[in-house]
Amino acid sequence: MNKPKVVVIFTGGTISMTVDPRIGAAIPSLSSQEILSLVTNIDKYAEIETVNFSKLPGPHIHPKMMMDLRRVVVDNLQREDISAVVITHGTDTLEETAFLLDLSIDSPKPIIIAGAMRNSSELGYDGPSNLAAAVCTAISPQSMGKGVLVVMNNEVNAASEVTKFNTLSLDTFKSLEFGPLGIVDNDEVIYHRDIVNRQQIYTEGIVAEVDLIKCAAGMDSRIIKFCVDSGAKGLVLEALGRGNVPPTMIEGIQYAIDKNVAVVITSRCPTGRVLDTYGYEGGGKHLRNMGIILGGDVPGQKLRIKLMLALSVSTDLQDIKNIMEFNQYRR
Numbered sequence: 448m449n450k451p452k453v454v455v456i457f458t459g460g461t462i463s464m465t466v467d468p469r470i471g472a473a474i475p476s477l478s479s480q481e482i483l484s485l486v487t488n489i490d491k492y493a494e495i496e497t498v499n500f501s502k503l504p505g506p507h508i509h510p511k512m513m514m515d516l517r518r519v520v521v522d523n524l525q526r527e528d529i530s531a532v533v534i535t536h537g538t539d540t541l542e543e544t545a546f547l548l549d550l551s552i553d554s555p556k557p558i559i560i561a562g563a564m565r566n567s568s569e570l571g572y573d574g575p576s577n578l579a580a581a582v583c584t585a586i587s588p589q590s591m592g593k594g595v596l597v598v599m600n601n602e603v604n605a606a607s608e609v610t611k612f613n614t615l616s617l618d619t620f621k622s623l624e625f626g627p628l629g630i631v632d633n634d635e636v637i638y639h640r641d642i643v644n645r646q647q648i649y650t651e652g653i654v655a656e657v658d659l660i661k662c663a664a665g666m667d668s669r670i671i672k673f674c675v676d677s678g679a680k681g682l683v684l685e686a687l688g689r690g691n692v693p694p695t696m697i698e699g700i701q702y703a704i705d706k707n708v709a710v711v712i713t714s715r716c717p718t719g720r721v722l723d724t725y726g727y728e729g730g731g732k733h734l735r736n737m738g739i740i741l742g743g744d745v746p747g748q749k750l751r752i753k754l755m756l757a758l759s760v761s762t763d764l765q766d767i768k769n770i771m772e773f774n775q776y777r778r
């Protein structure tokens with residue numbers, strides 16, 4: 448029987464790292480072949496073709512590179528002989544790349560992202576087992592049409608739902624609201640649920656000038672004004688609770704809106720969506736009346752990616768609002 452052919456794209460991250468004795472800390476060093484040679488028996492499941500995209504740690508990946516990666520993924524998915532694409536990535540920005548690809552790639556073929564939390568010099572290097580589980584997920588017919596999936600620690604999570612939750616744990620990728628879509632048990636993927644309301648933004652462009660600001664008690668408008676004056680086209684505010692800000696930030700938000708900067712809010716709470724519940728100064732209702740856009744339950748770092756894509760589609764704030772709030776708010 449013909450084995451499915453899977454393209455594995457290597458971008459770097461801890462999965463590619465060893466400890467450099469001169470620095471006494473981990474840096475990317477392993478080649479794709481060295482990593483793959485540790486994934487024993489994988490050739491019994493799939494024919495693997497490798498692409499060396501980059502050898503970068505997660506914090507060095509820029510949204511524009513994510514867009515370049517998107518192109519490589521799309522080109523490979525368009526090939527008839529390719530069943531799926533697997534990407535290895537640094538875990539620090541993995542959720543951002545995963546969400547960007549999920550929003551902007553329209554293909555039923557599985558796209559799986561995996562990484563590692565322990566480098567290959569450490570006891571219990573988890574790279575090979577994560578990559579094996581990613582390939583098993585990629586070749587499962589049940590993974591078709593689910594968008595981009597993140598596979599780590601034998602759990603399968605949707606790119607739209609997952610976030611990195613713990614700085615150290617192997618079990619760090621969590622869908623905090625709803626739990627994982629499924630698990631990888633040996634070589635078998637078992638799904639427990641599906642994703643409803645997956646959104647897509649069809650674009651090949653990105654507007655990277657979007658800043659993310661976390662709100663805290665007593666903050667004022669200086670950071671917002673600085674971002675606007677230095678060229679931000681969009682702002683994501685990680686607001687308080689249900690989606691409120693200190694009244695001292697209102698002046699800056701108005702300044703941004705007057706300059707046609709899209710201001711989108713989410714919450715600094717790890718779960719729950721924002722809504723215009725409160726009518727006091729700086730409350731969600733006040734912000735909404737000013738023209739702020741509600742960002743649902745998406746964490747700030749992912750909402751920023753979504754806004755970058757939305758801004759590449761239109762500069763009209765009403766269009767941006769329609770994209771950002773699509774399927775999430777009735778009004």
Ligand SMILES: NC(=O)C[C@H](N)C(=O)O
Pocket residue numbers: 459460461462503504505506536537538539540562563564565
């Ligand atoms: N576990 C990891 O991959 C973390 C690393 N700092 C990275 O994102 O490249």
